[in-house]
Amino acid sequence: MKQPHIQCTKDDISKMVILPGDPARVDRVAKHLDEYEEIAYNREFKTIKGKYKGIDVTVTSTGIGGASACIALEELVACGAEYFIRIGSLGAYQEEIKIGDLIIAEGAVREDGASKMYIGENYPAVANSEVLEVLKKKAKELEYAHYTGLVRSHDSFYIDNEDDVVRYWNKKGLLGADMETATVMTLGRLRNVKVGSILNNVVVYESDVRDGINDYVDNGKMAEEGERREIILALEALCELSKK
Amino acid sequence: MKQPHIQCTKDDISKMVILPGDPARVDRVAKHLDEYEEIAYNREFKTIKGKYKGIDVTVTSTGIGGASACIALEELVACGAEYFIRIGSLGAYQEEIKIGDLIIAEGAVREDGASKMYIGENYPAVANSEVLEVLKKKAKELEYAHYTGLVRSHDSFYIDNEDDVVRYWNKKGLLGADMETATVMTLGRLRNVKVGSILNNVVVYESDVRDGINDYVDNGKMAEEGERREIILALEALCELSKK
Amino acid sequence: MKQPHIQCTKDDISKMVILPGDPARVDRVAKHLDEYEEIAYNREFKTIKGKYKGIDVTVTSTGIGGASACIALEELVACGAEYFIRIGSLGAYQEEIKIGDLIIAEGAVREDGASKMYIGENYPAVANSEVLEVLKKKAKELEYAHYTGLVRSHDSFYIDNEDDVVRYWNKKGLLGADMETATVMTLGRLRNVKVGSILNNVVVYESDVRDGINDYVDNGKMAEEGERREIILALEALCELSKK
């Protein structure tokens, strides 16, 4: 049976999955694979299946936000996927984090709506420690500038008191924000699969969000390099994990 | 300046906007326009601009979930849009609602995360009454089978206690559920724009959600016809509203 | 069987009901009826039954606050009432709203305790759209100065941070506040009856609440005229609704 949204069957999905948000990033992951084929592209869910250094890898875009990320994750789990590495973008909450620096999330503040539909807010959004370890080890081996810590996943950054929110979390030590990490970490744990998350910083602290994202869309060199790095890091980590 | 996600400028966006969730439905709306051009397609946000019976209409897909719908709405408002009609799919919560029946939402239960980032839960997600009136009037004129009442917008239907949730709301009289109506109604009001929502029933009450959506994806005739109707209804309503 | 609080039976109550808060306003509605009789007056619940342009109308006062309004509504529904129009007073939250201007509520922020006993806060307090349409149409025909939008219904305006609360909601675009609209709209929907609400502005924005209400009690001309208008508007609307 084809899953209703991702339009894939068990045969289409490998044990190892990469989860970008943007369907276009699926294609940019494809460039790093030894071979691949497109499986389906329905709504914001684009899926390809390919090979990287001998292992099978699926790449499925989740779209923006926890609601669509949940759908992708649930349907991928239903197809037998076991390891998930999200590769996304982050707006930094600390001054020292530069564009293109990678954030490997240990956990996330759950300000998304989707994870709360599954379980109370006091349940922690935590990276799977096996995946987390491999991500940290590989990032070090690859000599990629990176930070490890907590992020915040929310459902809208165009809120009226955005500045206050960002300053609050800056003081509490968060590394930055995205919109899906908390959802996939929470849901992954409830579904007994292993989830990690790598985020590429595309907005420096206290710059304007719209400007930052625009720069990114305009393909600033550093953000592009950050994305290239998070792709390679995810692929290398899945290789290592598949050997265990 | 181009908006970062929808990749449009003020020149690209008209006062009247239709908001499907699915980028593919943007193309299906296009077929009903007298003329149109594609403006942008970035992530889940596909935008076309066209003409319908002499008025300018923009169609932008929101993607699934309140988080991406918020982004679309905020950026469209920043480009000068004033009237929004969401056209989406619904899973029915009452037995008598058949596939392809239209639901014109008076308001929505706010079980989405995105609207809560803007304002407390006790703020009502209510359709703009001017838009609502015209939708009801036009649906009657077009002789489309339809219901008017409340729906529920949530961030995930793959939750473990889904059946209990659905039965609870059936008893409370809700017509059905989607994932974006509450978000766009709440945010629209805060941004002082006018929002209505038409939903096409694609899952009958107490059937299995995955089956239902699959049928829809497989293009069951009635669901297809329902979509055609919600498109025409939205277009006709915008025409009428533009005359005021 | 007589209902315990309103002390009425099914024979006493018509399909069409007007709901003032103040028992004394019941008598002022009576003056506009072609004929009427007093049915009961127990606690804050005064009920009369009469005729207006050929239709049967019941008028029952709810007392102040959602708790007593709930009792009135529940017992009236048990007696077979179907359409309810609240006529109440409002303190304005926007500068342009003058004393005696009418507010036709599309919905209400649920800051009352009573509606929360029935259903979660994210369920919207929304006017019935059939009633709302007729109220808007009739207000226009009668050429009464009026606004359509959201109000806030709360359980106390003598709170210590009242000024902050009012300023917050002014910025969010609310038209003003009363104490019963959210309750009767929420409960009405759950009981499958049709509820609308007209509010007469008796306190201008940023004036002192006690002064404002005193002026009103002292029968300022404009507030009196506003009340006269909301009574006529309610009666005319019920006439129109009874024809459908």
Next chain:
Amino acid sequence: MKQPHIQCTKDDISKMVILPGDPARVDRVAKHLDEYEEIAYNREFKTIKGKYKGIDVTVTSTGIGGASACIALEELVACGAEYFIRIGSLGAYQEEIKIGDLIIAEGAVREDGASKMYIGENYPAVANSEVLEVLKKKAKELEYAHYTGLVRSHDSFYIDNEDDVVRYWNKKGLLGADMETATVMTLGRLRNVKVGSILNNVVVYESDVRDGINDYVDNGKMAEEGERREIILALEALCELSKK
């Protein structure tokens, strides 16, 4: 200055106040006074001022529910009142409590909306211990059957799951429910005045609420006697308190 709702001035209000809910009960208190005059009767707020065994006593009805009780209390405090004894009706939550038995509340579960507008729910609704002591002492001297413990004050008993709610609180040991005790105890403390509450049981545990209240309205002998006793107890307690 006259208070806007109770329509009284400082001269009208004594230090000692009795707070029935029902305006008609104000008159039944009057019968026990040595002399009295009616001060005002606006909406549900009826006020008389009189003498009992040499001390000045004011009696003001609060109407049903915390919202109107708050208004009465705030305006009475503004007029200089210091001691308040609520005399109300209760539905019993324990089998052994008979019709007409008195409940002297030590505190109350805050299920009203009004007190929550003033302060967080974890702030306790507690009787003033000076008033409580005198009430207990006098009830004993008068040899009135009575219970001391906690009650619950809520904003609606016509909710769909009323039976579950009642059974839950029965197990937790509550004596019964009214609609105003929690509000006046919470607000009284915040306004630095002294509040106690006597409740007359008018509905036995697990009987039907509508029947129970009807019996009461039909003036069942025991309920009437209970009311007579709560009036005398309140008056005697205020006498004792005025001597301190």
Next chain:
Amino acid sequence: MKQPHIQCTKDDISKMVILPGDPARVDRVAKHLDEYEEIAYNREFKTIKGKYKGIDVTVTSTGIGGASACIALEELVACGAEYFIRIGSLGAYQEEIKIGDLIIAEGAVREDGASKMYIGENYPAVANSEVLEVLKKKAKELEYAHYTGLVRSHDSFYIDNEDDVVRYWNKKGLLGADMETATVMTLGRLRNVKVGSILNNVVVYESDVRDGINDYVDNGKMAEEGERREIILALEALCELSKK
């Protein structure tokens, strides 16, 4: 059977119990007893049993915080204890309260986590009125400087916004804060036992908490005298209560 934490059996525990927080204070209570023996000392729970003016008294330390206080209370109730008087320390929230002044709590704001595990926050933490009355009467007879009113029980005073919290509660009229009163009052009522609380002020309002507690640990004379007084007051009250 020995209770798992306090390591006592029914034979070890009398009807009357004193609950200090600090195990060392158990020994300081012992000095005021006519005779005593140590029963158990496991973790923070030290228990002695003795005689005071002819009555049997148990003294058990609860440790710091509601979590351990709950354990002590639950296990003592399981052993048959009926009356509990907590003797603890308080940081004052009002300027006029001096070091060594006693606070007799009528109730407490429930900012502890433990009581919330048992019952919703709107259930009041109230002193048993029988115990409270005797404490007030005895404090007066002993001519100890004391205050009666509400306190706040919380789970940490090293929070970042402590100053704001303290100032907020100062304005709301709280007498001060401890960490266990709300827990033992709430749980005691649910378990149908009688609980009172005496607190000895060891930190004046707006002094630094760490300094204050240090002074106390350094055995400032007034704080020591305050502790002596709360011990005697508790013992005298239990004597009086045992006569009833």
Next chain:
Amino acid sequence: MKQPHIQCTKDDISKMVILPGDPARVDRVAKHLDEYEEIAYNREFKTIKGKYKGIDVTVTSTGIGGASACIALEELVACGAEYFIRIGSLGAYQEEIKIGDLIIAEGAVREDGASKMYIGENYPAVANSEVLEVLKKKAKELEYAHYTGLVRSHDSFYIDNEDDVVRYWNKKGLLGADMETATVMTLGRLRNVKVGSILNNVVVYESDVRDGINDYVDNGKMAEEGERREIILALEALCELSKK
């Protein structure tokens, strides 16, 4: 300056700290040190300082519950401590976990009151990944039976619906429960120190809690061995961490 509760100064505290709950366990840790001295023992806080394989180690008991654990952690951080490993007891929520098996917590459900005083519930209680990695690695090297996953930290297990709670979390995949892990993980992160937690299972799933803890107090062999192992694991991990 001496910290008020733990009664230690900066000189007394090393960078590496072990946090048992029970003061008696401090002494049992001491047996594994090459040398040590007792620093202070005030209330439930017992502190020793010693050497293990050449590194300085402090051991401080936290007492039971988040409230006292917070105090210990805050004061230890004020004295310069940087790495913390909690060694505690757990009641298992999964059948396969045997007495004496170790649980290395990746994170914890925050059902404690103390951590909520610092930060919202949606902030995750997550182990520091550096500490977590070393704990997992060392447990493997030492060949100790162990599990890695989430636990729940709460403020009372004597609640009335304990069985329901346990069964709920069993289904959600939690490994078991303690009372301090969530608190120290949350607070540690906010204070920028590194926290891990090892728990020794002392109660098998679906056995009676009181029996289980009694067996433990009676020093069942396996539970004793489990405690020995968590001590050695903590010491070995701190050694490894100090080399970095």
